[in-house]
Amino acid sequence: MKNDIIVIGAGLGGLFSGAKLAKEGKKVLLIEQHTIPGGCATVFKRKGYTFEVGLHEMDGLHEDDFKVNMFRDLNVFDNVEFLKVPEFYRFTNERVDLVIPDNIDQAIKNLVGVFPDEEFGIRKYFDVIINLPKEMFSFPKKKWKQLLIFPFVPILYPKLVKYPKMSVGDFLDTIIENNDLKLVLLANLGYYHDDPYSISMSWYCMAQSSYYKGGYYIKGGSQKLSDYLSQVIQDNGGEVLLGYRVEKIIVENNRAIGVEYRKTGSENTETKIDFAEKIIANAAIPSVVDNLLSSDEAAVLKAKTMELEISCSLFSIYIGFKKPIKEIGNQYYSTFILDNEVKNQTDFANCLKGDLSSKGFVFVDYSQIDSQLAPKGKGVGSICTIDYTSVWENLTKEEYNRKKEEVALTFFDRLERVFPGIKQEIDYYEVATAKTIERYTLNPQGSVYGYAQTVEQAVPNRIKQKSPIENLYFASAWTFPGGGFGGAILSGYLCAIGILYDQWQ
Numbered sequence: 416m417k418n419d420i421i422v423i424g425a426g427l428g429g430l431f432s433g434a435k436l437a438k439e440g441k442k443v444l445l446i447e448q449h450t451i452p453g454g455c456a457t458v459f460k461r462k463g464y465t466f467e468v469g470l471h472e473m474d475g476l477h478e479d480d481f482k483v484n485m486f487r488d489l490n491v492f493d494n495v496e497f498l499k500v501p502e503f504y505r506f507t508n509e510r511v512d513l514v515i516p517d518n519i520d521q522a523i524k525n526l527v528g529v530f531p532d533e534e535f536g537i538r539k540y541f542d543v544i545i546n547l548p549k550e551m552f553s554f555p556k557k558k559w560k561q562l563l564i565f566p567f568v569p570i571l572y573p574k575l576v577k578y579p580k581m582s583v584g585d586f587l588d589t590i591i592e593n594n595d596l597k598l599v600l601l602a603n604l605g606y607y608h609d610d611p612y613s614i615s616m617s618w619y620c621m622a623q624s625s626y627y628k629g630g631y632y633i634k635g636g637s638q639k640l641s642d643y644l645s646q647v648i649q650d651n652g653g654e655v656l657l658g659y660r661v662e663k664i665i666v667e668n669n670r671a672i673g674v675e676y677r678k679t680g681s682e683n684t685e686t687k688i689d690f691a692e693k694i695i696a697n698a699a700i701p702s703v704v705d706n707l708l709s710s711d712e713a714a715v716l717k718a719k720t721m722e723l724e725i726s727c728s729l730f731s732i733y734i735g736f737k738k739p740i741k742e743i744g745n746q747y748y749s750t751f752i753l754d755n756e757v758k759n760q761t762d763f764a765n766c767l768k769g770d771l772s773s774k775g776f777v778f779v780d781y782s783q784i785d786s787q788l789a790p791k792g793k794g795v796g797s798i799c800t801i802d803y804t805s806v807w808e809n810l811t812k813e814e815y816n817r818k819k820e821e822v823a824l825t826f827f828d829r830l831e832r833v834f835p836g837i838k839q840e841i842d843y844y845e846v847a848t849a850k851t852i853e854r855y856t857l858n859p860q861g862s863v864y865g866y867a868q869t870v871e872q873a874v875p876n877r878i879k880q881k882s883p884i885e886n887l888y889f890a891s892a893w894t895f896p897g898g899g900f901g902g903a904i905l906s907g908y909l910c911a912i913g914i915l916y917d918q919w920q
Contacts, residue, residue, distance in 0.1 A: 418444045418691035420914070421674055423661045423707075426454030426856070427900060428890035429697025430644035431907030432914075433653065434489050439915055443653035444689055445645070448660035448679045453641030454697075454856055455863060456900065458788075462843050464735035464795055465788040469863070470637040471606075471749060471779045471799065472500050473900050474625035482901060485908045494643045496634040498784045503626055504777070505747040506602045507833060509755040511595050514747065515602070517629050519545065526596070536591035540600060543586070545627070547578060547620040582870055583619045584611035584760045594759040601763060602751035605777070607898055608868050609727040609801045610764040615873030622899065635787045637900075662686070664694060664707045664887065671887035693886050693914055697907070699858045699865070700878065700893045701725070708884075715883040723872055726898070728849030728861030730771060730802035732823050735843040736794035739782035743836050748783040752776055752833055767801040772825040776800035778833075793842065798826050802849040804860045819846040864902075865893035873897070880910040888914060 422433045425447035437443040451457055455469035475482050476497060486492050503517040513529055516522050519541055527534045578586060583604075587597045601611055607622055608614040633639050645655050658679050665673040665688070673690035696703050700720055704713040753775040757766050766775055782794040789795040807815060823846050831838045849861035858865075866872050877895040880888050890910035892903045 418442050418689060420444070420693050420695060421446065421689060421691040422695045422697055422890075423664075423674065424454070424697030424891070425449070425452035425641070425645065425655065425657070426697050426891060427456050427641070427644075427903040428892065428894075428907035428910070429454075429695065430641060430648075431485070431489075431904050432695050432697070432888075432890040432911040433907075434644045434647040434651075435485075435908055435911035436914065437648045437651035437653040438489060439911075440651075441653075443648050443651075444691065445648055445653065445655045446659050446661055446674065446676055447655070447657050448857065449855065450658050451638070451641075452645040452655065452657065453638055454903075455852075456637040456641045458636035458638040461733075461845060462735060463790045464733075464793070464843060465636055466733040466735075466795065466845070467636050467781070467786075467788060467797065468731075468847075469729075470633065470900060471777065471797070472626070472630040472632060473497070474622060474630055475628065475901060476631050477625070477628040479628075480625060481905055485904065489644070489647060491640070491643065495640050497631040498634050498786070500630040500632055500748050501783060502747060502749075503630060504602055504749040504751055506599045506751050506753070508595075508598070508753040508757070511599060513599055515599070517627055519627050522627065526599070530593055530596045533591055533593050533596050537596070539590045540587070541627075543578070544620040544624045547617065548624055578616045580870055581616045582612050583614050583616055584764075586616050587611070587760065597760055598753060598757065598763060601760070602753070602775075603749075603777070604763075605729075605767065605775075605799070605801050607864065609767045611760045612764060613867075613869045615868050615870045618868040618873035618896070618898070621874070621896070622901070625901070632781070632784060632786060634785065659687075661698075661707065664696070664703070664712075665690075666708065666712045666884060666887075669712075670885040693888060695888045695890050695910060695914075696882075697890050699862070699891070700889060701859045702857055703889075712884065719883070720866075720878065723878075724867040724869060725860050726862045726864035726867040727767075728802045728804060728852050729847075729863055730774075730800050730822070730849065731847045732798040732826060733845045733847070734796045734798070734841055735789065736782075736796060736837075736840045737842045738792065738840055739789070739794040740780045740796055740834065740837060740840065741782050741794075743834065743840065745780050745783075745834055745837075748780055750778045750780075750833065752778065752829065768803075771800070771802065771806060771822045774800040776826065776829075778830060794840075798830065802861070804849040804853055807848050807850045815850075819848065822846070863892070864898035865891060866897060868898055880906065880913055 419441040420443045422429045422445040503515045660679045661676040663675040671694040678684045852861035890907040
């Protein structure tokens with residue numbers, strides 16, 4: 416057999432699983448439909464500017480962060496440079512303008528300074544989001560022997576916790592009265608989900624607590640990480656095929672044995688077939704069910720997933736500026752801007768799900784760090800908010816482009832109110848919608864977080880890496896733990912560990 420492992424898709428889940436398995440001596444074939452590896456961890460270039468597709472800020476890289484040992488294992492730190500982001504975020508509406516540091520003690524001090532009557536709730540908030548993950552994932556003494564087998568990543572054993580069935584919105588309502596304070600704490604909710612009253616408290620705490628311990632950006636763009644991992648696969652005897660799309664997973668007797676694929680966009684070219692002992696789908700699980708397996712083969716998996724809610728998508732405006740925006744007075748890396756009519760958590764959710772032009776959004780100013788995305792003397796930034804493919808359905812090409820332009824100009828007007836003079840510094844911009852993400856990543860509805868991190872669908876109930884079909888595995892945001900850069904990375908690495916562990920039995 417030519418390959419030990421075939422990986423379908425070169426998103427971060429596929430790249431990390433492929434790189435780890437290749438490093439451990441497995442012959443890996445990775446097949447990616449796009450012409451570059453990375454999925455949402457990519458960049459593109461226009462008029463001398465380099466635009467970051469998806470990464471605003473990567474959480475973690477602290478001593479308790481799962482990713483650190485994974486990165487060390489694959490020598491990522493020796494080949495990719497991570498830049499510390501100066502603060503967590505700035506929040507602003509017409510009532511509150513507040514900077515949240517990525518230091519818990521200082522964040523508490525800043526919040527109490529503006530909301531002194533809410534000190535108890537503020538301290539309770541941080542106590543829970545920091546300590547809940549520690550309660551959830553600990554190491555029973557009887558499991559230490561297994562931990563030694565896997566020295567690079569903790570084995571996770573969820574325990575019963577105090578808030579297992581609570582949403583973030585419900586939690587905030589129990590500890591805080593001031594609605595603006597709730598909005599400040601929820602500013603970056605779009606990193607995970609679109610509704611505080613349905614997002615899992617467990618998932619939110621895992622992700623949010625890590626951001627409060629530090630955030631990082633990849634110097635030169637997230638493509639640096641994706642390209643490096645692709646190279647690890649090749650340096651260890653594997654092969655990375657770009658511009659090829661898998662059309663079928665070959666299954667015999669409920670056992671995945673290979674794939675059929677062909678050149679992307681060339682329906683008349685010859686279909687290629689390759690076989691392997693294990694198949695890893697770094698692809699949307701609904702796409703695997705509907706497109707890569709027959710109805711009989713997919714029956715069990717479809718039964719487990721057909722009722723699961725798919726997450727939201729994102730709308731982005733990539734902007735090249737005539738000069739670094741810090742030169743016109745901006746001091747912050749991420750600024751979350753909320754419409755003044757948003758008064759409470761229900762408004763917040765309705766805003767994110769409502770009309771694009773009035774949504775809360777984040778402006779990321781990459782000139783605040785040595786991102787190396789802009790030509791000398793210029794700047795790069797982005798506007799990002801929640802989006803859905805339904806917003807862009809049933810439009811002609813002309814209507815679609817006109818709507819993108821109209822929405823972009825509305826956001827520029829709103830940005831101008833916070834950063835006077837910024838509009839005149841815009842040199843170039845490009846708009847990406849949920850439909851754009853759906854087209855480039857093949858994720859249904861343009862989902863960027865896989866299955867939504869609702870109370871019912873988040874850890875420990877998340878779909879696991881091993882599928883009901885023998886020798887077919889998943890590694891992506893759609894599986895445990897799910898969502899975002901960190902979730903996809905952990906999913907891919909755990910998938911590789913699981914495959915290696917199976918072979919050791």
